[in-house]
Amino acid sequence: MANKVVVMKFGGTSVATPEARMTSAMRVISAKEKGLQPVVVVSAIGRKGMPYATDTFINLLKEIDPNVEPDARELDLLIACGEILSSVIFAHTLKTLGHSAQAFRGGQAGIRTDGVYGNARIVSINPTALFRCLEKGAIPVVCGFQGTYSEDRSLPGGELTTLGRGGSDTTASAVGAAMQADAVEIFTDVDGVKTADPDAVKEAPTLRQVTYDEVAEIAHLGAKVVHPRAAEIAMNYDIPLWVKNTFSDDIGTEIVSRDKFPGRRVTGVTHTGKLVFLQFDLSGADQAHRAKLESSIYGTMERYGVQLFMLNVSPESTGFAVPRAQYPIVQDVLDGLVIPVGDGNDRLVYVFQLGSPTPEVETQVELLKSLGEVRRVGAVLTEGCTMVSVVGHEYMQQPGVFLRALEALESGQISVLQTSDSDFSLSVLVPESEAMRTVKLLHGCFGLAEVV
């Protein structure tokens, strides 16, 4: 007997309402009626702000005292409830439609992880329970985003862990790999991987095949349709991975391995959210002190887990963009940061200053003067900007490609604040108000409306 297992993962919007769950459940039933053996993976019900969404659970703790950080272990136990609720409700929905179904927590589904709470990696999966469920003719409904960690595998139970970003997609791919599934299908609320955000380019086509590298780079640069972790597992185990729309009959996008690259030059245009760009001027610092100053900047950013975009590093200055949501942290820890160097008569004190000086920084500078010479390391702030990127393959290295992009933006009178590029992409930093127009112009410039 051929066991055509298909793993069907439903994201937040596909399980958010009774109507959405019914549509998703009908897709599962339709697969079963076609002779496939569906294994369902679900995310938590709904997105930010909804009653059972992850952030809503976290707020339950913050409401007690926002100044006390929850323990990572306890937090995992709490946020995993979203998927548990979702799996039970989805399984029950299937039952009401006449199909036997069984909900599984990650651990019950045999998913074992390392012991990193909040960002665990899957170590192994024993899918025995899932196969048994299928053999009984029932549909397994697995909680995405979670697993179990046990230092001593001989002990019963184990610690519940969550998988971090892209957790439910990762669960789906890993379960698919462990069960040697015929396919893994990630259901979401868009038709697949598009060449651009449809809010910016209404006519942006859906790509029919995308390589793992393309998906990973697109995600890195701001547009996450399927998480690269999931794509990587599917690629390594040679499991076909699809992104499909729960609410349409579009065939979706297949994620393929590098050797099946369709050969196009440019894949798409992405844009990040709101950014603040900081450029630190190190020219006033003694050559011997620059490394210490830069090290302080990056060490602080690492310590506070700040995401950096658009790196702009040179011997004279250093700069990067940070998400606007993280800027208050950056301002808190860097503005007024004091770096003393030397001793005795050679004592010198550097003070970081982000943008215009605040009264606090001015007071600090005055007080520090008694310790020795005080020099400011100023950072020019550019608020209200965003990064727009063109993703491609080797074509990005062809002569004139960057020129073509910059000419298109110049003709559209878009002010480019900075540029950045890598082997697979080129990025421009533009005013946030111009984000959509920039995407549209670059989409047109590289003929992406015709890409398939």
Add this chain to the structure above:
Amino acid sequence: MNQQSVSTSSFSQSQISETAFEKRRGISHVELRTGLTQVHVLNLAEPLAKKRLEALKAVANAGISLDFLKLTPTGVSFLIPADKTELISTTLKQADITNQLDTGRSIVLIYAVNIRDEEGMIAGILQRVINAGISIDHASDMHDRILIVAEASQAERFKNLIEEDIRG
């Protein structure tokens, strides 16, 4: 549960075997790309955006591919293959564009899977480079790597340092 005791009436034993999945966290390996020249186009007149485009057009017309393009206060800077150094020098001279060429540059590629998912990792790697005393000409990032441009011998030294880190 002992795997052997599981009923496998319709599934093969290989289908229920345990599997290893995700790649290790953090830096996995390091690579060096040598033979590059850093080009600094300087002192362009106003309007700067137009003059930058003119300079880049001259470079493109000469058939020179460039990487790591960066806008600088008075021009642009970028990286080209070392074998195009003479050509770029002639091209920019003919276009009457002030420039400075730093030959003997390399790129260190530091690989770390899904780098943006590990909070602060990009900053951490840059700090490691700086603490190693490397003067960075430029830096960039991709989903699985950070690219650092530096003078060739410094780049080589840093590559060796990272390899030592990986070996533990």
